[in-house]
Amino acid sequence: MTDRYSIIDSIARNNTRYKHLKTEENPSPILNIFRLISGTVNVKDNYLNKTYKIRDNNIKFPTEKNLNNKYETILELFDENITLADLNNFFLKARSNRKFYKSIEVELIKCIVAYKDEKYLESFIYLYRIIEGISYSIPLIFVSKKDDYNKTYHDLQSYFGKDKDGEILFFKRFVSETFKDEDFYRSNITIDLNMVDIEELRPKYYELYLKKINERFILDKAENSFIKIKFIGYYDLLIELRNRFFHNMKGTWQENFDSTELMFPDQFFKPITLHGINWLSIILFEIIKFDLQKIR
Structure with missing residues (x-):
């Protein structure tokens, strides 16, 4: 390879x-x-x-x-x-x-x-690089293989939205519109704080996760134990964690992570990353199945 x-x-x-x-x-x-x-x-x-x-x-x-x-x-x-x-x-x-x-x-x-x-931060970095790399191309590849030109045009309009606010949101709209009736889309993902090996870090990380998840995506939670969120909400969380960890500008309205908060970044990303690989893999597989149907 x-x-x-x-x-x-x-x-x-x-x-x-x-x-x-x-x-x-x-x-x-x-x-x-x-x-x-x-x-x-x-x-x-x-x-x-x-x-x-x-x-x-x-x-x-x-x-x-x-x-x-x-x-x-x-x-x-x-x-x-x-x-x-x-x-x-x-x-x-x-x-x-x-x-x-x-x-x-x-x-x-x-x-x-x-x-x-067990290099969870490094794994998360590559996960995000893939998401950035496919966020515009995968929707275009998908709609380009449809037989109905009018539907293709309508779909693209819905993915772009009215504000033309970037490839990341474009991809979210694509996933939401294309797979909204699939079982996996209607399912949920549980962030398990027990995966954090250092028990003293769990309360801190629990609070950090909660701050970065849109409340409307939270389905259930137990303090310092788990947070259950919607499938599409997990995508928002991945984007938010990336932005808050890798950006360090001061004086802005965003609350970026301080290095003192994440003394063990691998531990912080451990409960997150496999779910992210799972999320990405499901979307990639849907594209593969769509290609298979067209070739058959």
């Missing part, structure tokens, strides 16, 4: 069928992204000679561990009328926007590897 990282297929090694589902035989960035977010590959760091088993199935909501790593693990993610032969044909033909998907693939590997190494 790159000079540093290689994707190793942990399913198809001894299987002679479905060659276009095999990462080592099919150099498709879309295939690699799918296999990464479904948790069905290994990633090797060629510099450190270290191999990571990627088994978090982030297409499931919430994330599940893959206990059995085989073709059926892939197939069960799709509708029951989809076969392995269909997927093999899809990943053979899915060649458009290759450069764009290649950039996502590189960032995604770094995001997942950092998470596996």
Whole structure:
């Protein structure tokens, strides 16, 4: 894939069928992204000679561990009328926007590897880089493949809104309008403060999270324990945490994080990041499924 990282297929090694589902035989960035977010590959760091088993199935909501790593693990993610032969044909033909998907693939590997190494802040950085990178392009790719020109035009108008206020909000509108009827969109995400290893930090981090979440997205909470928020509200939280952590201008109306508040930033981002990877993976998978439908 790159000079540093290689994707190793942990399913198809001894299987002679479905060659276009095999990462080592099919150099498709879309295939690699799918296999990464479904948790069905290994990633090797060629510099450190270290191999990571990627088994978090982030297409499931919430994330599940893959206990059995085989073709059926892939197939069960799709509708029951989809076969392995269909997927093999899809990943053979899915060649458009290759450069764009290649950039996502590189960032995604770094995001997942950092998470596996318990470098949660670093993982969050790459997660946000992906979101920024796709926030404008993914909606345009999606609507460009629709058959109805009038609906495509109407959809784009609704994503832009009246104020033309940037790509991040453009992407939020796209997700809200396109997936509002999906089960995952109507679900919720729980930020578990018990994931913070240093117990004394939990009350402080609980308050910091609460300050950065729009109240209308909060469904439930328990002091210093958990905060349950809506699916789309989690996107707002990711953006807000990025802005408040990476900006440090004084004298503005925003309340940016002070370094004394986040003495252990990896601990602060630990309860956040896997949910973010899960959130992103679900959206990426919806785009892959849409492409599959068009090719079929």
